[in-house]
Amino acid sequence: MHRARPSAARLLLLSCCLCATAGYSFRPPSDLDVTPRITVLSSGLQGCRRFQSSAVNYSTMMLEADSKRLYVGARGAVFALNASDISASSALTIEWEASSEQKLQCKLKGKDNKTECFNHIRFLQRFNSTHLYMCGTYAFRPLCAYINEEKFVMSSQPEDGKDKCPYGPTMGYTGLIIDQQMYTASQYWFRGFPDIRRNSPFPTLKTEDAPTRWLNEADFVGSALVRESSGSSAGDDDKIYFFFTEKSQEQTTTYSHSRVARVARVCKGDRGGQFTLQKRWTSFLKARLTCSLPDYDFHFNMLRSMFVMPGHTPQETLFYGIFGLEWKNVKASAVCRYSLSKVQEAFQGPYMENQDSGSKWKEYTGKIPDPRPGTCITDTLRARGINVSTSLPDDVLDFVRRHPMMSQQVQPSDRRPLLFSRTTDYTHMAVHMIEGLDGQTYHLLYMGTDEGWLHKAVEVKGQLHIIEELQVFEEPQPINNLQISAEQMSVYVSSPSGVAQLPLSYCARYSTCYDCIFSRDPHCAWNGKQCVDITSQAKTSALIQDIQHGRSGCENTQDVVNRRRSVRVGDDVLLQCELSSNLATPLWTLDDSELQGYGLNSGFRTGTDGLLIIEARQDQSGLYTCYAVENSVKIAIVTYNVTIGLDLPPSPPVEPTEDSNSLLPTLPPPTQHPRSERPVPPSASSLLPHSELLTPRNMKAMYLSLITILGGLCMVLTVVLVYVGFCLRVGNRGKYSLRAAAAAYPTKRHNRNRKQSRNSAHMELKTISSHCNGNGVCNGVSKKHNGDFQEGGFLQIVPGEGHTLPNKEPPPPAPPLPPTPLLPSPECEFPNGLSATLPSVLRRMNGNSYVLLRQSDSENTSPLCYSFSEELNKILEKRKHTQLLPRPDESSV
Template identity: 55%
Template structure:
């Protein structure tokens, strides 16, 4: 059971985090929670190519733009794909590299999972020299490495990989080969600590573990080489940067922060110390990367991916980091941008020192030859040409002070992008030029569920152009590389690799849609949205990345907007659909040129993501409705409707003088059909619809009692007339029985006909989307569009001498074939009904198979149940509105 104090603390942390997240829409950082402008599912992708071999878990990518090749490392296989189109394969595009059966058995004896761990996962793949590649795999918990002949694409030689590749496919790992030297960082052994190593050539180097451990359960996500020796005024050395998340050993105001993000730096020319730090890095330093929202004290501690882009000079380089929250049950991501100059300033600052098991800023004297720095002209002037020439005092200080006191803050002091409910796993950045002559950075971010977010950095914020679903189902994006030459980004996941074009300008079909996208690679040429790279002369290209609303003419003209007509009966609800393709657009509606203000039940309107709902339509709501998509301050017409509200006319049919001429459907319609009123008075109780008068056996019983009474009177009158009375009685009974059968089949006795002159009358109306509908008293609805079905309560007054009122002058469509059923409904009723607002039904579909619809039978069964309940009730002589 959780300790009460711990439980209270956890609850407080979660509450503060939740309040911080929920406060975003109302706080001053509203722009951080960025919404992608458009959402594109797998079926809507344009120009994508796919590769899926026999293997799974495509995690390692090596892009060689010059050779036009993409090398892919998967589980127990390596592939060589054509960059132009990865779907086109050749004979020697794959090599199998599986662990042996004996090795897999040994893996099982170590207690490993034979479904996920006892395989050979390719973790490292890089160019070794001009003719060969070098690769390493976990090899069922016994790492192996191999050389590959790039031209023939075949294995040449295998070797031990325990010092170069992790044993566990789930462990964080990063590495690269440069100038024939291999550098890697991971946890290599089962019981060993994480380590940053130079694997070859000799001498091999690694990090220190005692007396001060330099790395604390580090999880590596990326690395890079920056050649800071080029044009250096101090004769500096190249630097290697490693990015990771590790256990927090510092004092923190938030005890819940158990992990922190770091960047570590070593010198490429480091070869270790002579006596102190032998075969250890003498230049190792690390500092904390901060990515937080200060006003909410929200810290993003988990580093998931990094991307470094060099500037005009190496010191102008910039790198981006994707961060997540430490709590795994809360999904959120932040992208922070850092300057290399800020990183260098922190590494030139004060050190931290471990005192009494706590890290504090060191305030003592620092050696003249700054510990952790690379060999420069200052060192060479003192005859220190390599790290082995460094004094022991400098090396001892470097051994005990690996951590810097200052923290590396992001550019602007806050995240460049914040995204709720998303876990970004990879990031890649590309610098492009736009029509306005400016350079923009485009960000490509992969998620943990198989989506790719394409964004552009505009000033100090990010605009997400679109989100693309690259894989069916939920698949983590494992890796991502960009080819400027091919104009594609290559994304790998568990099931395969997808080649996605950097831009899909053809998706934007109008000028304003092209401009609103704010894609630096797309522009409007007057007819279509095109890639600007294919136009040498860009003077006639319309593009507005900065504002996203300038350059197009007649944005408010609705010449290309579809127009539709709706006819609706008064009191009905009608939905005017208006689908917006942009997630950033807001719907605005006008009626006869006037903007509709105030939405709600009192105003008679209600808006939603799919359109405008007119509630209880009235004649004043007839007119011309227009729907606009308002984006970046521009009103763009989307849909146009002409709505006509028709008055409700209650038809009162005349009862014929001969009751036998009444059609059976009249009685079943008026007495059986259930109606829900729109409003019910509270002063009086609801009354059930009048039930039918007694008929059939009950009617015959009454007649027999009358006959017995007459017989008794005849006997008392005289025995002499018995025979005559009996004969008259038999004759009269025969006549009465025939008449009773004749009227009882209609559920009505002859005397009851005159009592039914004033009965409740129900009228069934069908409202069409495109044409006017009309219904008669039998409940037959005729409509060509069939959107709404209404049952209108009313009170009919019929007499044998009165004529029914004329029907409204509406066009009558051709009659549909009708077959009456036992419940009084005709076969032309819709097959699918859904109740709306109490007194109307939405017609969802009407076809030729109404009798087979399960919803139709459930509807008629409901009517029969209601009818059975009301069979034994009595008529109201003069029912009011509440009785129906």
Template identity: 50%
Template sequence: MWEGLGSLLLCLLMVSSAPGPPPRRPARELDATPRTTIPYEELSEARHFGGRAHNYSTLLLEEASGRLLVGARGALFSLNAQDIGDGTHREIRWEASPETQSECVRKGRNNQTECFNHVRFLQRLNATHLYACGTHAFQPLCAAIDSEAFTLPRSFEEGKEKCPYDPARGYTGLIIDGGLYTATRYEFRSIPDIRRSRHPRSLRTEESPLHWLNDAEFVFSVLIRESEASTVGDDDKVYYFFTERATEEGSGFSQSRGHRVARVARVCKGDLGGKKILQKKWTSFLKARLACHVPLYETLRSVCSLDGGAWAHTRFYAAFSLAAQWRTLEASAICRYDLSDIQASFSGPYMEYLDGTRRWGRYDGAVPEPRPGSCITDGLRRRGYNSSQDLPSPVLDFVKLHPLMARGVGPARGRPLLLKRNARYTRLVGTPVTVPAGPTYDVLFLGTVDGWIHKAVVLGLGMHIIEEAQAFLEPQPVESLVISAAQHSLYVGAPGGVVQMPLSRCSRYSSCYDCILARDPYCGWDPRGRGCREAAVAPNRTALIQDMERGNRGCEGGADTGPHLPPRNRSVLRGDDVLLPCDQPSNLARASWLLNGSRVLMDGRDGYRVGVDGLLVMDTRPEQSGHYSCYAEENGLRTLLASYGLTVQPILSAPALAPGPPPPSHGAHLSPDVRLLYVLIIAALGGLCLVLASMLLYVVCLRGSGRRRTYSLARGTGRAGGSAVQLQTVSGQCPGDEDEGEEGTDRAGGPEGGGLLIIPGEGTPAPPPPPPAAPRAELSNGVGALPSRLRRMNGNSYVLLQQSENRAPTLPCSFTEELSRILEKRKHTQLVERLDESSV
């Protein structure tokens, strides 16, 4: 216990002492709930592709040809980017031979996951060919593929310097001007490295006297064309993002040895290595710590870069998983980094490795000239340094021993954009979107470990999650994401296949309020056509209504703010319980109920319970009759969702008996003959009743021995093969049964809500019951809309009427207790002022 307490105090100390921004906002203010939830069944616009292969983890989009290229396990595919599921795809089978697989097994590798050819690299090599690399059962191979013929070549290239052996290792690669820049763990001994191959000057990182990379796992790489419009003749640079084990000392790091931290590194594209020192090694390699929220307790998962119109405005978004050491907590963080901050870190002080402590510490000594790790510029060329091979030995020696920078890179504006609890992001991709009013907003798509996609927009210091969509029916990690502006699509790669989803679904928003509350840069409300339109294709973009910053302005003054809902009638008997359904379309909305337009109904008061399913009126009274309105309150706006007219009818008393003849007086006497006649008549009637009862019992027993009947509750029409007898009752709820219709109309022939259907197990089908007469009002309490099969008996008790030949009768179930428990649970989890998570 003391050890765990000490670790917690130590972590708090590190967080408080870590260098960086001013105090952060509370985590609850950064946590965001997706506004809407779209389950798999509602993704009608999605397209799916899945062949005979597995692990569709490598995607390459070619907008010019309209093709989506996919690298999977043992195969490559060329799909129609407009509709990946149209069946016009082309396929290349690229399997490892049985001999190669057997050798992989002999080396101790898993023949179920590792001893296959996992395609890990797929990019355009030149105008006519693609370049692909695969693990090939721990014997990597690469191939130049004719993109037109889409067939494998007759010969392959050795891939051990270009591709990882292990398909589970982190890997990133780029083809730049014909050269291959890759970063992964190469060779069978799995040593991390950043290499350049297929180039006249092959380069790699240094291994002695110390490793530049310490157990690194690579995540992302990108080329920044910093030579464009450069006034100093600077070189283009390749940036790498990865995690590795840290051995720094100093503020926030003194007790951190062995923890994994995020890094950003860079190399110059024009680097040729050293002449005598650092031969065939990078002379421009520098790396810096990348911090997001909780240093040393965050793992970098994915990075994307967005072009700001010029290379100097490039920005990066990174997804981290937090607190892997705290087994009880799962959370993710999203941080933004500006290129200028990264450049400032590489221009700052260096760290040096201290042999005495075997850790890195800040270097305060002299720094040689030219500055170690710099690219060759026009100023250096004027001084006679035309390439890295002209750099003096002291500079190269310094680079060899000081690759780590002392100043870390913190998130933009000193804080994360998002802290998401109970979610682990595996991939993210982003794109800038310019709205009709002029500003540009960054839209991010984040894939989770269980196959969901979160669509979010960056607003100021935080993020607003517009929606969450279930891309895959079976939970599986999202392994790749690609955006197509031309196809207005997002492509999602996962172990089970590829999914194509639209970037926006503006038609889902039915009112002006709903459209602007979404705060989707792709969507705007058209006041003329009275619909939520795609801003990119709207005829008059400037007339569209949007409010990205606040999300609640623009629908005043005659705009179509919501549907006009006529009231639905409900009629119940006094003392019954009635549920008025009201589904909230937004996870951020709170239900608000008004009685007769003015009285606000509070949860738990005066017999009312307010939940996410609707309003439960318990033990109804005549004074509760009236007009009930359900509103959704969100971001200062109120929208009408449902309207009901409730009538509570009194229970009719039994009619008084009509006065009959007076009873005979005690003084009246019957004659003996009359009394004898009465006795004979009574005896005859009793004997007749006895005979009839015996005959009836015989018939019932005879028919009961021939077949057994099944008694069950049903919500629809009678089943084929049996007749239906309906017992009209008032419906209730008990967990585990089917939903009933919202309106409570019985589809088996009755005008009311649920009913008990007595269905024979065998026999000739009975004719269908006659259609019911039109009811005057909906005589339903609405509780039938809940998943239940309870019926109210004798006023206050609830009995489950369900019986079959295969199980014992169900015990009585309390409707009030069960429904109160469900509504109470859901109220506390979803109807709080600060929602934590959406209900999925």
């Protein structure tokens, strides 16, 4: 089943916004807007372990491979989990909630006592070999404390953290401890300015506020240390990079945005100036990060997350950023990658200046003092006697104070995003490197969304292929943090409700050779019998893997399911063919000839879950084959040997083999009832008297007359009922609104609550297919043994044609209908003598609805016969008393 696509309203809104910005129609490159190949619901996750407690808002994580511990900071608590199994009972806990007095003061300040007036752990890192260091908001009065790692207890009384931790749980923040020195960036005071600081030990440094403010409403998302001194021929210093979004200051004619993404850096050995820039950074510089679609004047200017990927050398460091749009009501994300060399190039370029505090910044064209402002102390400066920043000349420091911004922008690799999604808001990302069987190193990106999903993608030739999307949390919630452990082969995901541990790959999910190859997962390869993890194989010479192209290696394999169908002339038959891949398209052949056209008169309907033969004819007998076409490769999935006859002999039921690649359970064959016990009546069309009076034109006139007469009778009856109700003061009790029933039960797809459109005043019946993952694990099917609901689908009210029905007395039976796609049933008869049954399955193929009788076991069929209206009233009355209340939202961030 293909994943639910965005609503038309959302796409229209995005298009309108883009057109208003760019001035022309927006059509992003198709190779960037990538669809996940496999969708796995939470019920089908294999190898998933979870940790939950009474705490909420699990926002901070620190993974240590040496101690095999995963440290997690939440609201009012810190946990030490077993990294190999976070669900183990060996978890250690430090409870650290704000006091009642502080919560009361927070509430008196006008803060939210349901979200803000708590102690949210915002910082948790190792301080030295024996202690950790943590900081919390403590109900708008930040505090910090040391943790004894061995005993996992607070080893000292909390200390003031107002210069180290933000005051609120949602304020942008990042921090590092490097050689027992703490570097943080945030807005520390409620009415203060954003600041980048070195807090301890001495000397403490911060950014400048006057006469030129270096940061303008900055919102920080990450920071990283790059040890550029390692192997440096110039004796360079290590640098700390900070990533944030701030209010735009540039003057330009090509674009206009209120906020832009930035990267800033400071030197680790910076000690500030002697007189000028005293206790201020002398090496602070910032540059703009651009993430734009190629050939479009359209920019993703909001930086949401940044992951720093270390290379074999410091110069090979890569920065992976997640960018979003400035419009909060439009969902869209882009992933851009930057190299350290491009960042360094921007910091070596021209500066910008602002001569008047009220004007925009523009490129500086004057003389640049020597040594170059903003650079770290190198061997060249040491040879001139400048060993520390306090020895820098005042003219250099004054230039740094007034020119902190660079003119050159940092462009991403290939000058375009790796990925663009118009329907997903990515929140966090982690990157893992692995070597494939071809000897190349591949980058695997794990990206969390704002709805609790995890997307796994591989970068191939500058583009991303999304291998799978996993529903980590059933309730929609943002992914707060991601950590990867190569030793444990796990990815750890935190959210407001808990923490989940997933394997980096689950190759057993792919049951066939082509499914394994199409995944293009560097962890997985085909060994001739199954898809295996290459890291667990001693010999890899016989394994099949094709990450570069994802199509070759399985030419000699064959895995086709063979089935039979025997039906009578005039019946409808569904040939099911479920495709597990969202990238695959179905292709049907009859006797090796491709079926051409699926119009109203073709006798066929096709969709993502099968092929429907409507009112089967004898000339439609033959061998039907369903192919899955993916990546230009055609693979046979299932074949049906269909026999269509006037009077078929009894045949034993055929139990089809469950297709492990199918996202839905296979429907049983149409011959489930033993014909020896219950004779099958002739078709509906054969029971009609063959007369010249029953020509299509006469039948049409007859039905129009009957409908007109019944309509008049209904109108008269309505007037009488209204008059009687007015006289007797009888309310409208006993009525049940079909539209209300439809609104109360919106369709669920991928377990996400998406409301149906209620603009139509009509009603129709439809069957919702069961949600299954690639392993055949199904979710969302309610099966009862009393025959009310049966496996394969359930009856639901959705917009269509119809009117409200009375709850107590069923209306008179409808006039006889001409032959329809309804299959006859041996159980019930309409007043006109035609055998029929309540349709239990109604599917929608290519926008055309059609009715199909459920093919079910005789023991599961109710022996009672009801009219169509009676069945509807029974279902509506039952649902009226079983409506579910929505779960209240968690009172947390």
